[in-house]
Each structure stands twice: as structure tokens, then as C-alpha cells.
Amino acid sequence: MAQYRRAGAAVAVIRLHNAPVNALSSAVVQALAQGVKKADLDPSVKAVVICGANGKFSAGADIRTFSSLQPRDRPALAETVSLIERSQKPVVAAIEGVALGGGLEVALGCHYRIAHAQARVGFPEVLLGILPAAEGTQRLPRLIGIPAALDLITTGRHVLAAEALKLGIIDEIVKENTVERAIELASKVSGQPLGPRKISLKPVPDLPDMEAILSEALVKVKRKARGRLSPEMCIQAIKAAVQLPFAEGVEKERELFRFLLGSGQAKAQQYAFFAERAVEKWTMPSGTSWKTASAQPIRKAAVIGLGTMGRGIVTSLVKAKMLVVALEQDQKQLDIGREAVTSLLQWEASKMQQSGQSQDICDPARLQFTLDFGALRDVDLVIEAVFEDMALKKEIFRKLSTICKPEAFLCTNTSALDIDEIAAVTSHPHQVIGTHFFSPAHVMKLLEVIRGHHTSPTTIATAMSLAKTLNKVGVLVGNCFGFVGNRMMAPYVEQAIFLLEEGCKPEEVDQAVEGFGFHMGPFRMLDLAGLDVGWRSRKGQGLTGPKLAPGTPARQRESRRYSPLPDFLCEQGRYGQKAGKGWYLYEKPGGRTANPDPWLYNFLSEYRETHGIKARFVDQEEILERCLYALINEGFQILADRIASAPEDIDVIYIYGYGWPTHRGGPMFHASTVGLPHVLSRLQKYSEAHPDIPKLQPSPFLKKLVALGSPPLREWVSHVRQPSSKL
Numbered sequence: 081m082a083q084y085r086r087a088g089a090a091v092a093v094i095r096l097h098n099a100p101v102n103a104l105s106s107a108v109v110q111a112l113a114q115g116v117k118k119a120d121l122d123p124s125v126k127a128v129v130i131c132g133a134n135g136k137f138s139a140g141a142d143i144r145t146f147s148s149l150q151p152r153d154r155p156a157l158a159e160t161v162s163l164i165e166r167s168q169k170p171v172v173a174a175i176e177g178v179a180l181g182g183g184l185e186v187a188l189g190c191h192y193r194i195a196h197a198q199a200r201v202g203f204p205e206v207l208l209g210i211l212p213a214a215e216g217t218q219r220l221p222r223l224i225g226i227p228a229a230l231d232l233i234t235t236g237r238h239v240l241a242a243e244a245l246k247l248g249i250i251d252e253i254v255k256e257n258t259v260e261r262a263i264e265l266a267s268k269v270s271g272q273p274l275g276p277r278k279i280s281l282k283p284v285p286d287l288p289d290m291e292a293i294l295s296e297a298l299v300k301v302k303r304k305a306r307g308r309l310s311p312e313m314c315i316q317a318i319k320a321a322v323q324l325p326f327a328e329g330v331e332k333e334r335e336l337f338r339f340l341l342g343s344g345q346a347k348a349q350q351y352a353f354f355a356e357r358a359v360e361k362w363t364m365p366s367g368t369s370w371k372t373a374s375a376q377p378i379r380k381a382a383v384i385g386l387g388t389m390g391r392g393i394v395t396s397l398v399k400a401k402m403l404v405v406a407l408e409q410d411q412k413q414l415d416i417g418r419e420a421v422t423s424l425l426q427w428e429a430s431k432m433q434q435s436g437q438s439q440d441i442c443d444p445a446r447l448q449f450t451l452d453f454g455a456l457r458d459v460d461l462v463i464e465a466v467f468e469d470m471a472l473k474k475e476i477f478r479k480l481s482t483i484c485k486p487e488a489f490l491c492t493n494t495s496a497l498d499i500d501e502i503a504a505v506t507s508h509p510h511q512v513i514g515t516h517f518f519s520p521a522h523v524m525k526l527l528e529v530i531r532g533h534h535t536s537p538t539t540i541a542t543a544m545s546l547a548k549t550l551n552k553v554g555v556l557v558g559n560c561f562g563f564v565g566n567r568m569m570a571p572y573v574e575q576a577i578f579l580l581e582e583g584c585k586p587e588e589v590d591q592a593v594e595g596f597g598f599h600m601g602p603f604r605m606l607d608l609a610g611l612d613v614g615w616r617s618r619k620g621q622g623l624t625g626p627k628l629a630p631g632t633p634a635r636q637r638e639s640r641r642y643s644p645l646p647d648f649l650c651e652q653g654r655y656g657q658k659a660g661k662g663w664y665l666y667e668k669p670g671g672r673t674a675n676p677d678p679w680l681y682n683f684l685s686e687y688r689e690t691h692g693i694k695a696r697f698v699d700q701e702e703i704l705e706r707c708l709y710a711l712i713n714e715g716f717q718i719l720a721d722r723i724a725s726a727p728e729d730i731d732v733i734y735i736y737g738y739g740w741p742t743h744r745g746g747p748m749f750h751a752s753t754v755g756l757p758h759v760l761s762r763l764q765k766y767s768e769a770h771p772d773i774p775k776l777q778p779s780p781f782l783k784k785l786v787a788l789g790s791p792p793l794r795e796w797v798s799h800v801r802q803p804s805s806k807l
């Protein structure tokens with residue numbers, strides 16, 4: 081848990097030991113405290129070094145233990161940090177790998193800090209719905225000043241050693257032998273006065289406009305937080321550092337920590353942290369999993385199509401230092417694509433430069449632009465990213481099947497299309513897989529990885545590993561129309577549009593959903609994505625356009641309710657932001673400011689009149705429940721259909737791909753929090769009121785879980801019916 085040894089005659093080394101990241105469990109904290117006391121009591125020890133095993137200082141407090149913490153518990157970690165600082169002998173932190181959260185707090189308790197050049201430090205607690213509660217909110221501002229402390233504590237960002245040195249968090253950077261160098265320093269400074277090195281004794285550096293800085297930070301953080309409490313509480317704690325003596329500031333920090341710990345938000349954010357890690361450990365319905373499948377190395381990849389998605393994908397691959405072939409169909413598109421990729425890469429390089437990372441990502445030798453499919457002969461993996469047209473995709477895959485080497489993996493970037501149909505035209509369907517990137521692909525963290533019927537475990541492992549290489553979160557899902565993300569989006573958007581028919585305005589629906597914490601409500605999102613995308617898909621499905629059977633009632637398809645509203649908008653050229661008008665009016669085509677549109681109000685009134693709909697007032701609760709519970713209901717069906725193998729998969733997809741607020745833990749976590757019987761009863765109520773909307777009829781799986789007494793989320797999948805045995 082923490083090894084104590086002597087280095088030379090006079091230095092004690094305490095090494096934190098808790099694989100894989102030296103999390104500070106209570107056993108580790110206890111052992112650390114014992115080590116510090118032992119060194120203090122031993123007259124032959126003149127100085128102490130604290131370091132971590134396996135090249136990592138510590139990733140902070142053990143998050144797994146938080147659920148058992150009582151809000152009244154006094155953090156033992158804080159007492160240990162203060163014990164370190166009070167030590168009579170100099171204590172040096174030797175930081176390798178990471179010193180995050182409680183790990184950094186331990187380091188701040190030390191009198192000196194040395195870090196390896198690749199080490200990262202930070203206070204990511206805010207991302208877990210809490211704050212640095214082992215006196216970190218009181219020490220960091222004293223060490224680096226208020227503006228920098230506000231930035232680090234409210235964003236949770238990790239900083240590299242170079243930046244940490246500039247900020248004053250660490251005293252020295254070394255390229256190698258961090259612990260040895262720390263031992264040397266410890267020997268050198270033994271006997272020197274420790275007072276000036278104790279951060280708790282320092283005043284917070286004063287600034288003339290302190291009040292203004294704090295209140296501006298509060299306004300900024302509140303605007304960005306969309307209901308998340310922890311950033312605001314972090315500011316309260318930092319304010320306490322400014323206004324109160326150290327000990328009183330610490331009390332305030334504890335009070336705020338207890339408040340956050342007891343809030344549902346901390347639970348949701350910690351669930352999201354572990355869900356993100358759980359999805360890496362994928363399983364197929366057959367039982368094959370990450371444990372037995374091994375990924376193949378990808379040295380060289382190709383991207384077909386340099387539209388918005390293709391450009392982002394190329395940028396991601398280049399950033400990950402792969403050799404990339406980018407292919408387009410004609411010279412003009414190729415030139416436009418090359419220019420776009422080049423400027424994306426330059427932008428990425430400048431961002432990296434600002435954060436002190438090396439920026440050799442734009443090496444042109446690694447990126448080849450071509451019109452020639454022959455250039456794909458030796459690539460290990462291809463990502464086809466042309467637009468959503470099955471015929472075109474099949475033509476490309478037929479070609480790839482003959483040109484690429486037999487062991488190449490063939491990925492299709494699609495948001496809805498059938499992977500099996502595409503794989504069927506190739507001679508290696510087991511090497512075909514869906515990779516649904518989200519726009520902008522070089523920014524968005526999510527990669528939905530879709531297994532086809534024939535996709536091999538090696539192909540899945542390779543695609544999942546590619547996600548990690550690209551610094552994305554890969555989630556494995558099954559093949560069905562819209563997969564997980566878009567399949568759940570469909571009933572959500574459908575409800576939003578039905579609500580307009582019934583009397584809402586787009587901004588009322590958006591405000592309700594944004595008030596819940598989403599980045600964007602459904603109508604702003606549709607305008608951003610382009611209304612023509614859905615229109616093309618509905619035409620393809622024969623729901624509108626020339627394929628629609630003559631005489632079909634305007635608001636009904638088969639026996640289901642249908643709203644032709646978005647089709648009418650598209651017929652008027654209102655494609656959304658790019659056209660300058662859609663559900664909202666924009667200042668110009670491509671404009672970003674969504675303004676309510678009087679034209680739309682008239683249009684909606686006339687529409688309701690034509691169809692004999694009496695507008696009614698719909699309250700926020702109904703707006704939210706109809707949109708969100710329709711989406712969640714589909715999530716239960718997706719679990720029952722084994723398209724997602726666990727609720728965590730769905731939640732991670734929604735957090736990283738669709739802007740679901742992290743402090744609400746994802747749609748399935750949210751359902752478990754508000755209670756499955758509640759979700760069921762509301763769906764029952766709405767489906768009775770709207771019997772012609774099948775997506776409001778509660779999923780049989782949700783009903784089953786409620787009948788079973790609403791087991792906790794982690795048990796849900798054990799109640800999914802197993803496919804019948806072939807025997």
C-alpha cells in the first residue's frame with residue numbers, strides 16, 4: 081500500500097503502491113501517514129521523498145470508495161496532507177506519470193515538488209461532481225494565485241510538467257531518474273528552514289480587482305455549467321481561500337464537499353467515469369469479448385471522401401501519427417478537401433503549442449491526397465466516409481474488396497445504414513465494420529462501432545483499439561437502423577415535433593430541454609445538422625415524396641401518427657442554419673444565432689387550422705417527459721434487442737455523442753434515478769392520451785423490470801431474455 085525504505089544514510093522514501101494508478105484508498109492513506117510519522121520519529125532520517133509505484137505518483141482518492149462515504153466523514157486524506165506539511169523534515173514529492181486530485185494534494189502538502197517532463201498534474205474532481213477536498217482549494221490559490229487556480233480547479237484540466245513549472249506548481253522538471261533526483265534534492269535541503277516552503281502559511285497573492293475576478297468567474301462558470309453544481313462550489317471554496325484564514329477556508333471546503341458528495345450529481349458523474357471505462361470491455365451477444373480478441377496494428381489508413389466527416393477523420397488519424405491516404409473522386413473535391421484538412425491540422429498544431437505539447441502533427445510526409453484507388457493497395461484499414469447512399473457505399477466496398485490487401489479492415493462511416501448489406505458485396509464480410517463518427521470528427525469523443533452479422537472479433541478489437549488511438553471512446557453496438565444513438569434520437573425528435581403540432585413553439589421545447597442540461601434542444605440541433613438529412617431519409621423510406629402512396633392521409637402513416645411539418649419546411653428550402661432558416665431564423669445562411677421566426681408561428685397556426693388541431697398550453701414537465709421518456713423507452717427496447725450490451729453503453733453514447741448532461745449520468749442512469757415505476761407510469765399516461773404513437777407505449781422490458789421490483793441498473797442486463805439455444 082505504501083512501501084517505506086531508506087535511500088542512503090539520511091533519506092526515507094515512501095512509495096505509494098496501489099495498482100494500476102496508486103489510487104489513495106484508506107489503506108494507502110493510512111500507510112502514507114504511518115510512513116511520514118515513522119520518518120519524523122527517526123532521528124537518523126533527515127529528509128523524506130514521496131513517490132508512486134510503476135511510474136505513477138497517484139491518480140487521487142479512490143473513486144470507488146466514494147459511494148460508501150458518509151457526508152459527515154472527515155477526509156483522512158486531508159489530515160495526512162497536513163501531517164506531511166507539518167513534518168519537521170523536508171518532504172519532496174517525486175512526480176512521475178500523474179499527480180491528480182488527491183495525488184496533487186499530497187504533493188502540495190510536500191515542501192518541494194520535482195516532476196518528470198511527461199508528468200501531468202491537475203484537479204479533475206470537478207468532473208466527478210466534487211471538489212479537491214483535501215485542502216487543495218486552499219493550497220493551490222496560495223501557490224499559483226487566483227486566476228490560474230480558478231482555471232485549473234473549475235475545468236479539471238490536466239497540465240503537463242512544463243506548464244506546471246511555469247505556473248509554479250512544481251519546482252523542477254527532470255527528463256529521467258525523477259526519484260533519484262528527488263533524493264538528491266531532499267539531502268541537499270535537509271536542515272534548511274521549512275516555514276517558507278509550507279503553502280498553508282503563504283498568503284493568497286493579492287490582486288486589486290479580486291472581487292471582479294471572482295464574480296466574473298462565477299458568471300462564466302454558471303453559464304457553461306448548464307446546471308452542474310460542482311464548478312460553482314469550486315469557486316465558493318476558492319473565494320474562501322481569499323477571504324478566510326487557512327483553517328477556516330479548509331472548514332468551508334469540507335462543508336462544500338459534503339454538500340456535493342450528498343448531491344445526486346456526484347453519483348451521476350462518478351457513474352459516468354466508470355461507464356466510460358466499462359465500455360472498453362466489450363462483449364458480443366455470443367459471449368466473445370475484449371478478453372480473448374486481439375487488435376491488429378494499424379500503421380497506414382485510408383479515408384474515402386473528404387466532406388465534413390472525412391476531413392475530421394483524416395485530421396484525427398494524422399494527429400494519432402498514422403500514415404494516411406485521403407481519397408476523393410475528382411480533382412476539385414480533392415483540392416477543397418486538402419485545403420480544409422491542412423487548416424484543421426494547423427489549428428490543432430497551434431492548440432497543442434499553446435498547451436506546451438510537441439506539434440509535429442502536420443508532417444506532410446505522413447499524408448497523401450489522391451484520386452487513385454490503387455493507392456489503397458497497402459493500407460491496413462479503410463474508412464469510407466462518403467454520404468449516406470447505400471448504392472454508392474456498395475459500389476465503393478465492391479471496389480475495395482478487389483483492391484485492398486485481403487487482411488485490410490473495411491470500415492463504413494454511417495449513422496444508420498445496414499452494415500450487413502454493405503459487407504455482403506465484399507469477399508471478406510468478417511472484416512467489415514461500421515464506425516459512426518460524430519461531427520466534427522476530430523473533436524467529438526464518441527465512436528459508435530457497429531458489428532455486422534459476420535464481423536470478426538479481431539475486426540471489433542481493431543476498431544475499438546483505433547478509437548482509443550484516436551483518443552475517442554469507442555462503444556460497440558449491434559446493427560439496426562440508427563444503431564443506438566440515432567435510433568433513440570428518432571422518438572425524441574418525433575415527440576418534439578408532435579409538441580409543435582399540439583401548441584408549443586420551437587424555443588419552448590428547446591428551453592425545456594436545455595434547462596435539463598443539454599447543450600442544445602432538438603430544434604436547434606436539427607437546424608445545425610440540416611433538415612434535409614432527415615428529409616432524404618424519410619423520402620428513402622417512402623414516408624414522403626414520390627414513393628408515398630397517393631391518398632395517404634397527411635398526418636398518418638399506416639396506423640401511426642406522422643407529422644409532415646419538417647417535410648413542409650424542407651419543401652420551402654428551410655434546411656436549417658446552412659439556409660439561414662429552418663425551425664429558427666438566422667442572420668444569414670450559415671449564421672449561428674437562432675432567432676424565433678414569426679413566419680414559423682403563422683405557418684404553425686395555419687397548419688393547426690388546416691388539420692383541425694386546437695392549440696393547447698403544454699407545460700415544461702410534459703415537454704421534458706415526452707421527449708426524454710420516449711428516448712429512454714427506446715433505450716430499454718435496445719437493451720432487450722441486445723443492440724447495446726449494457727445501459728452504460730447507451731449512457732456513454734448519449735454523453736459523448738448527443739450532449740446529454742454528465743451530471744445526469746446518461747438516459748438509462750437518469751431512468752434509474754427517477755425510478756423505473758415513475759418512467760413507466762408517465763409513459764402509460766402519455767400513450768393512453770396518444771394511442772396512435774407507438775413509441776410512447778412502454779417497452780415490455782421496462783415493464784418486466786418494474787414487475788421484478790426495479791432492480792439496480794447494474795443488474796438489468798441479467799434480465800434480458802437470452803436468445804434461444806440452437807440445440
Ligand SMILES: CCCCCCC/C=C/C(=O)SCCNC(=O)CCNC(=O)[C@H](O)C(C)(C)COP(=O)(O)OP(=O)(O)OC[C@H]1O[C@@H](n2cnc3c(N)ncnc32)[C@H](O)[C@@H]1OP(=O)(O)O
Nearest residue numbers: 103139140141142143144155180181182204212213214357
Ligand atoms: C476517501 C475520501 C477522500 C476525500 C478527499 C476528496 C478529495 C480528493 C478527491 C480525488 O482525488 S477524486 C479523484 C481525482 N482523480 C481523478 O479523477 C483521476 C481519474 N483517473 C484518470 O483520469 C485516469 O484513470 C488516469 C489516471 C489519467 C489514467 O488513465 P488511463 O487511460 O491510463 O487508465 P484508465 O483506464 O482511465 O484507468 C485505469 C484503471 O484505474 C481506475 N482508476 C483510475 N483512477 C482511479 C481513481 N482515482 N480511483 C479509483 N480507480 C481509478 C480506472 O477505473 C481503471 O480501472 P479498470 O477499468 O481497469 O478497472
